[in-house]
Amino acid sequence: MPIALIDCNSFYASCEKVFRPDLKDKPVVVLSNNDGCIVAMSPEAKKLNIPRGTPLFKLQELFKKNDVHVFSSNYTLYGDLSSRIMSLIMESSDNVEVYSIDEAFANWNFSDPLSQAADIRKKIKKWIGMPVSIGIAETKTLAKIANHIGKKEANGLFWIREEIREDILKETPIEDVWGIGRQSALFLRNKNIFTAYDFIQLEDWWVKKYMTIVALRTKWELMGKKAINMEQEVKENRAILSSKSFGNPITDLDDLIEATKSYAHDAFHKMVRQNLKAKSLSIYLTTNRFRENEKQYMNSITMDLPDYSDYLPDFIKAVDRGIRMIYKEGYKYKKTSVMFIDLRLTKELTPDIFAINDGRKDRVQKSINEINKKYGKNCVVCNIPRDTLPKWKMKRDLLSPQYTTNWEELLMVN
DNA sequence: TCTGGGGTCCTAGGACCC
DNA sequence: TCTGGGGTCCTAGGACCC
Numbered sequence: 001m002p003i004a005l006i007d008c009n010s011f012y013a014s015c016e017k018v019f020r021p022d023l024k025d026k027p028v029v030v031l032s033n034n035d036g037c038i039v040a041m042s043p044e045a046k047k048l049n050i051p052r053g054t055p056l057f058k059l060q061e062l063f064k065k066n067d068v069h070v071f072s073s074n075y076t077l078y079g080d081l082s083s084r085i086m087s088l089i090m091e092s093s094d095n096v097e098v099y100s101i102d103e104a105f106a107n108w109n110f111s112d113p114l115s116q117a118a119d120i121r122k123k124i125k126k127w128i129g130m131p132v133s134i135g136i137a138e139t140k141t142l143a144k145i146a147n148h149i150g151k152k153e154a155n156g157l158f159w160i161r162e163e164i165r166e167d168i169l170k171e172t173p174i175e176d177v178w179g180i181g182r183q184s185a186l187f188l189r190n191k192n193i194f195t196a197y198d199f200i201q202l203e204d205w206w207v208k209k210y211m212t213i214v215a216l217r218t219k220w221e222l223m224g225k226k227a228i229n230m231e232q233e234v235k236e237n238r239a240i241l242s243s244k245s246f247g248n249p250i251t252d253l254d255d256l257i258e259a260t261k262s263y264a265h266d267a268f269h270k271m272v273r274q275n276l277k278a279k280s281l282s283i284y285l286t287t288n289r290f291r292e293n294e295k296q297y298m299n300s301i302t303m304d305l306p307d308y309s310d311y312l313p314d315f316i317k318a319v320d321r322g323i324r325m326i327y328k329e330g331y332k333y334k335k336t337s338v339m340f341i342d343l344r345l346t347k348e349l350t351p352d353i354f355a356i357n358d359g360r361k362d363r364v365q366k367s368i369n370e371i372n373k374k375y376g377k378n379c380v381v382c383n384i385p386r387d388t389l390p391k392w393k394m395k396r397d398l399l400s401p402q403y404t405t406n407w408e409e410l411l412m413v414n
Numbered sequence: 415t416c417t418g419g420g421g422t423c424c425t426a427g428g429a430c431c432c
Numbered sequence: 433t434c435t436g437g438g439g440t441c442c443t444a445g446g447a448c449c450c
Contacts, residue, residue, distance in 0.1 A: 031436085033436050033437060034434090035434085036434075036436055039437095053436085055435040058434090058435085099432085100432050102432080179430075179431085180430090182430090183430085184429080212429085213442075214441075214442070238440070238441095239438090239439075239440090240439095241438055243436090244436085302425095394436095395434090
């Protein structure tokens with residue numbers, strides 16, 4: 001049964017265009033958090049040959065000259081459009097894996113997958129306004145390659161049938177293979193392996209010995225042997241991370257603690273939504289590594305809680321203590337992050353019979369969660385100042401409206 | 415003087431992905 | 433002046449056990 005990979009074209013940039021018909025055929029780029037780097041480009045913008053990840057400040061001139069429209073990232077909008085697209089894809093098959101915000105694998109047993117792909121593509125374009133490409137092949141890794149080729153084809157579709165597989169692999173540079181990153185590509189090139197075809201000529205034992213089991217699976221996939229399964233169920237997170245750069249560098253310990261507590265709130269909400277509890281958290285801080293003439297410092301610490309917890313004050317207290325332990329005076333800090341680790345589903349945990357628990361914490365937290373659910377996720381916060389515009393707040397100067405998820409920001413038609 | 419071998423579990427860090 | 437964030441999986445190496 002062939003696997004289809006449905007992948008949105010320039011997803012973030014396309015999302016920005018959905019509600020802005022005036023931007024049709026215009027170059028559009030979307031920035032990372034903090035309006036730092038370019039993370040997505042419309043096809044028109046791609047023609048300017050900007051490497052992904054270039055910082056915005058290096059491009060101001062070029063963008064002005066070419067009338068490039070620049071947006072801060074609007075994850076609320078992208079997430080909403082994504083789920084609409086995914087539900088359309090799920091109508092095509094009951095075996096779909098949503099792989100990321102902008103792509104999904106689907107098991108297809110249509111006799112004519114190409115015409116099926118054309119239908120779905122047309123539907124997503126018409127109903128959501130999103131251009132997608134579809135690649136079809138025997139395995140996920142091959143479907144990725146097919147999709148890549150499809151993106152260049154006029155109709156956005158490509159099918160790697162078994163008969164043409166070898167020819168395609170001969171045309172595929174090794175670094176374009178899904179799962180082969182920079183390090184492995186470099187390693188292979190030094191061994192005179194330049195294409196996916198060269199790679200599958202290697203012996204299994206060699207790949208296993210000098211690379212990893214992951215690389216070996218990739219090799220099998222390229223040969224048409226399924227080695228990476230479809231993962232339909234949404235798995236609980238193994239870790240939850242909130243990590244952000246500051247709008248401005250921070251030197252003061254109190255500011256640092258305030259920012260990091262606020263990130264802990266983000267992580268906490270994510271955890272509660274999935275009915276998880278955490279037993280430890282890891283806190284990390286760093287200076288700006290791009291400032292070569294400034295003193296650099298980075299450090300992290302893992303804090304263990306006495307037991308699995310979903311009680312917000314436990315985490316806030318741990319952040320407070322943790323930051324104080326790794327903070328050093330005299331540095332300009334750029335970023336902190338909080339990672340909740342050792343997560344378990346609440347319902348799978350057996351309560352500790354020796355713990356002192358009269359249920360009060362549970363009741364308090366439950367009330368807080370309910371209030372936040374009703375009035376916005378940071379209605380009740382723990383031990384951080386409210387209604388201020390802190391200096392660490394990230395920049396989002398070029399944000400588009402939340403067209404689909406906020407009544408105040410619906411599209412206006414005159 | 416001669417100083418094993420096999421196993422598990424945990425953690426840090428790297429590679430990779432979008 | 434201005435350089436992203438959020439994940440997963442694997443491996444090596446140490447601690448520990450018998």
